[in-house]
């Protein structure tokens with residue numbers, strides 16, 4: 001994705017009324033150095049190279065506020081292609097992160113339900129649709145994925161990823 005567009009999309013929802021508000025922890029860095037954001041590494045990994053996908057994992061999201069499967073085991077270094085399907089009638093999203101980050105983001109989504117957000121570690125999936133993201137788990141640890149639409153996370157729409165260290 002083009003870096004300028006990427007930042008613009010991300011900022012649109014909040015810029016007009018509250019310029020200091022950022023829903024992620026990286027907006028400042030992005031503005032300062034747009035070229036660095038593409039390869040930015042998070043504690044739970046980084047955007048994966050689609051040519052280096054070692055494994056494909058299908059994840060289903062339903063209106064029962066559940067991910068299936070909800071527990072994943074991954075080896076450090078693996079590049080995973082997630083094929084995320086929304087089999088429900090409501091909008092859902094698949095967002096990778098650490099549990100504290102996801103909780104914080106879910107709280108922000110409650111305050112600003114129309115906030116647009118887009119990052120390489122999230123997929124927004126309309127009812128009946130399928131989206132893919134490619135992510136490399138460059139670091140070991142326990143991570144999570146969640147749906148951050150208002151109320152969904154709290155209703156249990158969260159899954160766990162164990163990345164075993166090499």
Ligand SMILES: [Cu+2]
Pocket residue numbers: 065091092093147148149152157
């Ligand atoms: Cu959801």
